[in-house]
Amino acid sequence: MKKIVEYRKLLDVTKTATLKELKTIYRNSMKDHHPDTIADDAERLAAEERSAAIIEAYHFLVSIAPETLEKTKAEYNTTTATQAIHDFHYDNQVLYINFVDGHSYEYFGVPKALYIKMVNAESPARFARRNIHGAFLYRSAAKIVAGEE
Numbered sequence: 001m002k003k004i005v006e007y008r009k010l011l012d013v014t015k016t017a018t019l020k021e022l023k024t025i026y027r028n029s030m031k032d033h034h035p036d037t038i039a040d041d042a043e044r045l046a047a048e049e050r051s052a053a054i055i056e057a058y059h060f061l062v063s064i065a066p067e068t069l070e071k072t073k074a075e076y077n078t079t080t081a082t083q084a085i086h087d088f089h090y091d092n093q094v095l096y097i098n099f100v101d102g103h104s105y106e107y108f109g110v111p112k113a114l115y116i117k118m119v120n121a122e123s124p125a126r127f128a129r130r131n132i133h134g135a136f137l138y139r140s141a142a143k144i145v146a147g148e149e
Contacts, residue, residue: 001093001109004064004137007057019067026058063139064108072140079103080133085125090115096141097128104141107132 008014011025033054035047062068069076083099090096095110095118114131121127 003060004108007060010053010057011061013061017061017065019062019065022058022061022065026054029054060139064137069139075103076105076138076140080105080129083125085128088118088124088128095132095136097132105138106141107136107138110136 008017011022011029013022013025017025030051033047033050035044035051038044038047079099079101083101083103086098086100088095088097090110090112093109093111095107095115096104097107098104110132118124118127118132
């Protein structure tokens with residue numbers, strides 16, 4: 001969740017920002033901080049870092065936007081309802097779940113106690129269906145793993 005807050009702060013957007021608003025803010029930010037517009041090498045390096053952070057924030061926020069999640073909702077529901085979990089792990093309040101069919105999802109803000117219950121559950125897939133899917137903000141991680149978005 002901290003990552004989400006930082007990205008929203010970087011782009012100066014709210015939770016309710018639409019994809020169109022995100023795109024406009026992203027483009028304007030890139031115009032202001034694009035390294036090619038700066039002659040000084042030291043300033044250019046800082047601009048490159050800033051523009052890389054802006055790009056990362058934009059792609060992340062687009063991936064969790066309600067409009068994006070709505071487009072893939074049917075596929076997500078099918079995967080989470082019918083597929084077995086291949087493996088899962090937890091890192092800093094983010095639960096990563098990989099399904100047998102190859103889909104991967106990240107769930108944000110998952111308490112460690114809930115993750116421990118999932119580890120100890122007789123059926124982690126059933127536990128996830130009841131307690132994780134639909135309860136936490138998520139995004140597809142397949143693009144990140146495959147293409148390093």
